[in-house]
Amino acid sequence: MRFIFQSAQKIFSFIIAGILCLSFYHVHGQNNSSASKDYFTIENYYKAKWGYADEFISLWKKNHYPLLKKAKEKGDIISVVAEKPILHSGEDTRWDFKVTIVFKNVQKAFDPDLTKPYEKALYPDHEKLEKDEQHRFEILIAHWDVMIYEIPLDDRP
Numbered sequence: 001m002r003f004i005f006q007s008a009q010k011i012f013s014f015i016i017a018g019i020l021c022l023s024f025y026h027v028h029g030q031n032n033s034s035a036s037k038d039y040f041t042i043e044n045y046y047k048a049k050w051g052y053a054d055e056f057i058s059l060w061k062k063n064h065y066p067l068l069k070k071a072k073e074k075g076d077i078i079s080v081v082a083e084k085p086i087l088h089s090g091e092d093t094r095w096d097f098k099v100t101i102v103f104k105n106v107q108k109a110f111d112p113d114l115t116k117p118y119e120k121a122l123y124p125d126h127e128k129l130e131k132d133e134q135h136r137f138e139i140l141i142a143h144w145d146v147m148i149y150e151i152p153l154d155d156r157p
Contacts, residue, residue: 067115
């Protein structure tokens with residue numbers, strides 16, 4: 001039950017963030033004419049329980065990354081880059097894993113069904129996938145997303 005509540009809470013938060021970003025995109029994205037100007041970047045940060053970062057990353061690569069690769073093949077995602085820090089920081093600012101995803105546009109970034117079409121083909125044993133994903137979130141302490149808006153540095157104010 002806790003897992004279902006947490007999932008619903010995350011989905012609700014994601015929807016609210018999407019609405020805010022769509023508003024931001026509407027205001028700031030109207031003057032962009034080239035396709036690359038429509039790209040929308042989100043940095044996903046993950047903080048795992050101490051000693052579980054490698055397991056979390058392994059589960060992410062096994063269960064989530066293949067879905068993102070399929071969306072990239074389709075053209076909905078432009079790039080996916082995963083990083084981890086060389087040294088850790090203090091507990092209050094620590095993160096263990098960062099994934100930066102560049103989406104084709106803001107609509108793709110907040111499409112809740114973006115990777116759904118690929119799940120059945122990639123993971124025929126849906127129960128195992130759910131069990132693995134539940135474990136991945138059990139070892140997760142925190143997760144936050146940062147929507148990135150590039151600031152042109154060479155343009156005049």
